[in-house]
Amino acid sequence: MRKVGILVPLAGLMFLIGCFREGATPLQAPISIALTPSDTIVTGGHAISVTATVYEQGNQGVTWTFSPSNFGALSQATGTSVTYTAPMGFATPTTVTITATSNANLNVSSSVQIAVSPIIVALSPPSPQTINPGGEIIFGVTVVNYLKNAGVSFTLTPASGAGSLIDVEPTIGAIYVAPATVSEPTTVTLTATSLENAAATASLKITILPSGGSNVAIITVDGGPVPGQTYVNGAFTNITICNPGSTTACETLGGILVDTGSYGLRILQSVIPLLKINPFVDENGNILENCASSPDGSYLWGPVSPFDIYIAGELASSSLVQVISSSNTAVPDSCSNGGTTNQNTAQLLGANGILGVGPEPTDCMLAGVNYCDGSVQPIPPNLYYTCPATGCATTDSSIIVKDDQQITNPVTLLFNNTTGVNDNSGVILQLPDVSGTQTAVTGTMTFGIGTESNNLLGNATVFTLDSNDNFTTLYKGQSLTSSFIDSGSKALYFPDVLPTCKDDPQFYCPSSLTNLSATNKGATQGENTVNFSVDNADNLFSSYPGDAAFDTLAGPEGTYNSCSQGSASCTFDWGLPFFYGRSVYTAIDGESAPGAPKTPWWAY
DSSP states (O other): OHHHHHHHHHHHHHHHHHHHHTTOOOOOOOOEEEEEESOSEEETTOEEEEEEEEEOTTOOOEEEEEESTTSSEEESOOSSEEEEEOOSSOOSOEEEEEEEEESSOTTOEEEEEEEEEOOEEEEESOSOEEEOTTOEEEEEEEEESOSSOOOEEEEEESSSSSOEEEEEETTTEEEEEOOSOOSSOEEEEEEEEESSOTTOEEEEEEEEOSSOOTTEEEEEESSOSSTTOOOTTOOEEEEEEESTTOSSSEEEEEEEEEETTSEEEEEEGGGOTTSOOOOOBOTTSOEEEEEEEOTTSEEEEEEEEEEEEEETTEEEEEEEEEEEOSSOOOOOHHHHTTOOEEOOSHHHHSSSEEEEEOSSSBTTEETTEESSSSSSOSSOOTTEEEEOTTOOOTTOOOOOOOGGGSOBOGGGGEEETTTTEEOOSEEEEEBOOOOSEESOEEEEEEEOSSSSTTSOOTTOOEEEOOTTSOEEEEETTEEEEEEEEOTTSSSEEEOOOOOBOSSOTTSBOOSSOEEEEEEEEOSSSOEEEEEEEEOOHHHHGGGTTTOOEESSOEEEOSOTTOOOTTSGGGOOEEOGGGGBTOEEEEEOTTOOOTTSOSSSEEEO
16 A cells, blocks of 8 residues: 555656646746845934845845935945935935835835934033022033034124123033123024034023022913914923933923912923933733813813922932823813813913922912822822723723822922022912003013022011812902912902903903902911902903913802802912912912921911
8 A cells, every 4th residue: 555655746746847848938936035134224414224035036136216316325235235324404304215126027016214313412400590680590402313513613693792601612501691781681592513514503502680699580370382372371381301311312491480379380281292201010911091071060080100300500400300191082081080181282282391399389279288198088189090001991080199209399399400409399389460452461480499599588478278279269258268369360360240251251250450459368377358350351351462461350160158167268379360469479388487487388
């Protein structure tokens, strides 16, 4: 049996061989190309090689092409290799595709993508600065990805009348010296330009204040950052946000709303596209998400991630930030609270981010008590969740989170690189008087209370706070025990019988300008009477959208004369109109200020 089995295959094989000898076309292996680049990343002016391994019997090799075809050059091309050289004069990272096409069969090709990085220039400190007349700021410069020349040239704009540069070292930095006197805030732009690639620059603004310092940031009420959209009574500032430890992986942003009624930086993901988000991830791969919801049904949602925050001459290292997710994945019902407005765009938020500088070190603390870490209650508030990358379920519940993973008030981390002082005790907001309406006003935010010569408490009245960070406002026979000072509110909000606007009931519309007064009383100390006025909001908005600052704008909060513990009817929200013409101090819980009572408190 074995012999028969062997002979049959042999006979078949002999038949096949005979067929081939009679002139049939033999089968050929398919052509294929495998590409091996010497690197997948290249910088301006540098070159890499790409090798092609071609599986093809005729050894006819390949032809090389690349796209974009005007971005660099190919050289030393052979049938099996080529050299790609990146261009010099560009500023945006670009992906180049190199393609090898078979000369034997034009339908066969293979491609490889190369990331081409530009020369990057970075200044340190990287954020807009403020300075006193005659003061000095030392700037360092870093150039990465250069080919031969690591140096830069420095320029000031305007070129005259706004200070000078001394001790200029093209590869190290320079010292800026402010003019000896200025009569009003004056801004100059410092620019560093690569000597190898003029398209590679770094710029920042320096503002010389008649009186100020490196711990002072400029704030403006100017309608906000969204073109064609006016944000009423919003105080905005500039920040620079960087990946921890880096001065090149940074984004400098305007349109950051300053808010004494919240805690921590919340930044739109869409405005920091070049930064890496490093969220907290548990052992199951779930991401720590943060929720900030508002009574109006809007909310902010996104992961917690550390970043370095530069503002004026101050640095908050590895501050925990909420990155407001650009996606519209489902959020837990306990976060949205029945609302449907996810404010994850600048158009919806009216800002690029919110800088919460209120009187607490994290967003889950009140008067020294942390309500999210499990120390005082087993069920935490609806602030933190863990979710898979695909998103949360609507039924998910909030979780306990330790304080070192909670959104950080960056003021608590501020260090002044110029003076070597920790300006972490609080902030002082100062805005000029506004009469009726104005197109825009400019003020300052000074960091620290009692830490430097320009942030002393002076004769300001301190209002201590209760266990909910509130004080009491006595108004028209009401004892409004849940009152607070909130630069993030557009108006003064309080319970009254004033008529509301028919077209917009969130504001009051009295028939004429109405003069009012209220008395603020701290929990243990502080008492002061505030005189204010309320005008018809419809009349005020007649200049809208041209004007952004309104000092007589007010609206209803709760129901008049019906205060019960914890209700909105117990609240007087002293919004941004209260700040016009005042210096308002916010002292952070756990910090201290010389000659002042135990924090937290507000003062003005």
